[in-house]
Amino acid sequence: MSKPTDSKRRWSDLSPAQQGAVIAVGALQFGLQAFALRDLKRRPARQVRGPKPAWAAASFINFLGPLAYLRWGRR
Template sequence: MKKKWSELGPVERAAVLALGSVQVALAAAAWADLATRPAARVNGPKKLWALLIGVNFVGPLSYFRWGRRPAQAEHRER
């Protein structure tokens, strides 16, 4: 059953706000990373990832797990 905002208790409201904040922060971090990462270091098309990042928690977490390619080995040895 869906509740209206006015029907939620203080703890429920705080939980909704906290989860919403985490979701927005994850998406913002993923979009910022995607915007600054060269296309050669992204698995798949950047436009597709930009859309997928907007899907709740799943999109940003998927991008961080599967969407990014690591830096080349010679860069890690420095």
């Protein structure tokens, strides 16, 4: 029997351009989430559509959560 090949890609398998793209997308995601959480913390509850804890939890959903809060969560 032959061993199954490990099909998972490792960081070292990526080209420098791909590594840079992963870092850039990760930084963008982190920045969006940080901005959304900071805005949510500073904004009065009456200026937020829905419960603030729910929006805080939603901000942990990659890209979709912070963008949804910034688009629909603020009054």
